[in-house]
Amino acid sequence: MQRFSKIPATIVTGFLGAGKTTLIRHLIEHAGGRKLALLINEFGDVGVDGEILQNCGDAACKPDRIIELANGCICCTVADDFLPAIERLLTLDPLPDHILIETSGLALPKPLVKAFDWPAIRSKLTVDGVIAVVDAAAVAAGRFADDPEKLGAARSADPSIEHDNPLEEVYEDQLLCADLILLNKIDLIDSETRANIIAEINALVPRAVKIVPIEKGCVEADLLLGLDAKAEDDLEARPSHHDTEEGHDHDDFESLVIDIAPLSAPEPMLERLAALAERHDVLRIKGFLDIAGKPMRLLVQGVGARFQQTFDRPWRAGEERRGRLVVIGQKGLDGAAITQALTQTLVA
Numbered sequence: 001m002q003r004f005s006k007i008p009a010t011i012v013t014g015f016l017g018a019g020k021t022t023l024i025r026h027l028i029e030h031a032g033g034r035k036l037a038l039l040i041n042e043f044g045d046v047g048v049d050g051e052i053l054q055n056c057g058d059a060a061c062k063p064d065r066i067i068e069l070a071n072g073c074i075c076c077t078v079a080d081d082f083l084p085a086i087e088r089l090l091t092l093d094p095l096p097d098h099i100l101i102e103t104s105g106l107a108l109p110k111p112l113v114k115a116f117d118w119p120a121i122r123s124k125l126t127v128d129g130v131i132a133v134v135d136a137a138a139v140a141a142g143r144f145a146d147d148p149e150k151l152g153a154a155r156s157a158d159p160s161i162e163h164d165n166p167l168e169e170v171y172e173d174q175l176l177c178a179d180l181i182l183l184n185k186i187d188l189i190d191s192e193t194r195a196n197i198i199a200e201i202n203a204l205v206p207r208a209v210k211i212v213p214i215e216k217g218c219v220e221a222d223l224l225l226g227l228d229a230k231a232e233d234d235l236e237a238r239p240s241h242h243d244t245e246e247g248h249d250h251d252d253f254e255s256l257v258i259d260i261a262p263l264s265a266p267e268p269m270l271e272r273l274a275a276l277a278e279r280h281d282v283l284r285i286k287g288f289l290d291i292a293g294k295p296m297r298l299l300v301q302g303v304g305a306r307f308q309q310t311f312d313r314p315w316r317a318g319e320e321r322r323g324r325l326v327v328i329g330q331k332g333l334d335g336a337a338i339t340q341a342l343t344q345t346l347v348a
């Protein structure tokens with residue numbers, strides 16, 4: 001089918017575990033008749049987000065309209081991964097009314113917005129808006145703030161250093177590129193903290209950007225879609241810590257995937273995961289566990305030391321019952337110790 005207007009695309013950014021997938025799931029379930037297509041990018045290669053979204057089984061976004069780019073950050077592989085994926089979505093029949101792009105939690109959104117200025121994309125698509133999802137609890141816990149002691153030490157070695165905290169840079173880049181900011185997980189903070197975070201974000205972001213406090217991604221599709229920001233025409237208004245760099249790599253972060261043997265019960269493993277996340281300052285753990293005797297697989301989600309689990313769907317006939325977790329942390333993560341702790345003694 002030929003289409004004369006550009007297809008709008010919304011980029012959903014936000015740090016690891018902020019609630020991007022939760023938001024998109026809610027959006028798919030309340031799409032208001034829109035035919036959506038989805039591009040999902042994850043840092044670890046277990047492909048949890050794609051699985052969750054493919055299983056929400058909603059007519060607004062059937063599995064064949066979802067493309068998953070796991071194990072990397074699309075901001076770094078725009079030409080190799082992002083463009084071909086977008087081109088595939090443009091062959092769908094019927095064409096999508098709106099494309100949603102969930103970036104990995106470590107991705108910088110600006111390189112992606114820039115890609116929409118490339119002639120091959122520009123003629124067919126426009127960035128309707130960049131939406132940044134913020135984990136209010138993580139901000140309140142100081143997750144993205146510079147450590148003044150470490151910064152002082154680094155600055156005395158190199159006075160040109162502005163930050164010692166790569167998390168802060170990623171977090172701020174995501175906010176600085178946004179057309180709309182969703183302050184998610186407000187159930188985990190009080191109203192005073194909420195007001196403080198909103199004031200901090202307003203002080204950081206130079207242009208007027210709406211900040212909407214939400215819980216569990218619940219927000220109306222009409223508020224998110226149709227912003228008509230044309231962000232690709234407006235790159236100068238979106239400063240980035242990485243504006244002067246050629247590329248951006250993710251050497252500051254590491255991930256590992258650990259196979260977990262079947263468990264007789266989930267609780268001891270969940271306790272162990274929370275303790276490990278605390279001890280090793282893990283940013284994100286997610287994946288699936290095989291609980292012996294249970295027909296359903298257990299979806300495990302950890303953000304910092306906060307864990308949630310749910311039996312999300314039955315293991316399929318012919319599907320290997322395989323427990324696997326992806327663990328993401330900053331550079332220097334002790335993968336050997338974490339792997340050993342998770343593969344020891346807990347087998348059924």
Ligand SMILES: Nc1nc2c(ncn2[C@@H]2O[C@H](COP(=O)(O)OP(=O)(O)OP(=O)(O)O)[C@@H](O)[C@H]2O)c(=O)[nH]1
Nearest residue numbers: 015016017018019020021022105185215216301308
């Ligand atoms: N308490 C609380 N938990 C939430 C909220 N929104 C999401 N979560 C939980 O936070 C965890 C991470 O949510 P996701 O939606 O997977 O986050 P994400 O940003 O997609 O994560 P990555 O793709 O790994 O970066 C899950 O356990 C969610 O259930 C919220 O408003 N409140």
